[in-house]
Amino acid sequence: MSDAPPSYWSYLALDELLAAQRPRSEEHDELLFIVIHQVSELWFKQVLHEVAHLQRALESGDATAALEDLRRVLAIFKTLVGQMDVLETLTPRQFASFRGQLGPASGFQSAQFRELEAVLGARDDAVIARTPEGVARERVAAAMARPAVFDSLLQYFVAGGHAVPEAVLGRDFAAPYEGSEDVQEMLLSVYAGDDGLGAQVCERLVDLDEGLQEWRYRHVKLIERTIGSKAGTGGSSGAEFLQRTLFQPAFPDLWAVRSRL
Numbered sequence: 001m002s003d004a005p006p007s008y009w010s011y012l013a014l015d016e017l018l019a020a021q022r023p024r025s026e027e028h029d030e031l032l033f034i035v036i037h038q039v040s041e042l043w044f045k046q047v048l049h050e051v052a053h054l055q056r057a058l059e060s061g062d063a064t065a066a067l068e069d070l071r072r073v074l075a076i077f078k079t080l081v082g083q084m085d086v087l088e089t090l091t092p093r094q095f096a097s098f099r100g101q102l103g104p105a106s107g108f109q110s111a112q113f114r115e116l117e118a119v120l121g122a123r124d125d126a127v128i129a130r131t132p133e134g135v136a137r138e139r140v141a142a143a144m145a146r147p148a149v150f151d152s153l154l155q156y157f158v159a160g161g162h163a164v165p166e167a168v169l170g171r172d173f174a175a176p177y178e179g180s181e182d183v184q185e186m187l188l189s190v191y192a193g194d195d196g197l198g199a200q201v202c203e204r205l206v207d208l209d210e211g212l213q214e215w216r217y218r219h220v221k222l223i224e225r226t227i228g229s230k231a232g233t234g235g236s237s238g239a240e241f242l243q244r245t246l247f248q249p250a251f252p253d254l255w256a257v258r259s260r261l
Helices: 014-018 030-059 063-087 092-102 111-119 125-130 135-145 149-159 181-192 196-227 239-243 252-256
Strands: none
Touching (some): 030 092, 030 111, 030 149, 111 125, 111 135
């Protein structure tokens, strides 16, 4: 490695970054499609980085750091949603002009997004099976086997003296978690008590859950306006598949207590 101080160009590895867009057609609009999806993957990378730090902060009892992580993640999700406005400038005819060049490639295959879903609590062996073999599949499988963000939140409350059910703390983390009435009772005590930071973390996690659902909704509408009811690339059913993922909360207990606060 050179001892010379980096330039802006070399520090950001712009030689490699700007050479990573490789359209497969001569169509003017294909570059936009590639850039938006590559930028999204970079944001997914950053969100995974932030959420890993969030879990460590919660497990160490540092709610202030956790709130800082969540503030950044929420800002990133607003950016991801905003990017849809740019992609929606691509008309159905413009997309159709190069869609055939994608072959089986599809956002449906985004291993980073699947890993993010798993970190936030999703558990689905079928997702692991659909992820290409190699490092990507290993990362998704590992995320589905370890404690999710909500489990880290529960550890924070345990350290704060709250009564979290042992059955939930000792559960199989690879199995789906659909919520617990006993956990909801504990959360009500958090909101009613003096642990203001804990309640703030809960509220920001609700914001995160809502932000994820907003991104899903915008994604569905983008697909509908671009390809209608056509089947998606990569073997998915297009908008129909994405519609089934809408309104599935990452943190069911945090939503269940809303009517009792």
